[in-house]
Amino acid sequence: MTTSDLQQRLEGCVEQLKTGTLTEPALRALVEPFLKPKRQNLLYLQASNSSVGASVIGMSIVEDGTISDGPSDPAEWPYKRVLDAINDGWRVIQFPNLALLLDESRTYAFGYEFILER
Secondary structure, X not given: OOHHHHHHHHHHHHHXXXXXXXXXXXXXXXXXXXXXXXOOOEEEEEXXXXXXXXXXXXXXXXXXXXXXXXXOOHHHOOOOEHHHHHHOOOEEEEOOOHHHHOOOOOOOXXXXXXXXXX
16 A cells, blocks of 8 residues: 555545544554555665666566566566666665675676665
8 A cells, every 4th residue: 555545545534534424444444454464575676787777687576475587578577777666665775785796707696786675
């Protein structure tokens, strides 16, 4: 549920309260999403460089306890840039490890990996 969805539902309950039509089920429906245990979702984005404005060149996602590499066609990936994911509510929890780039003869990573969560 997005913040705007919650705001709309809250305003609906306030209006029902003002008119005396607020029901117990409507109030319970408003708070129900907050009573369920939350799972952490992770988004791994491999980018073309270390900037959040960089183009995404690979991805993997853990959402609702399921691991996926996303659509096979990069044109269908949900985010074209790391910044697009940030703007959609994902929070960066790890920036690319630039120490891996110090020795070009031993590469241990694919692109510049950002790890995001929500």
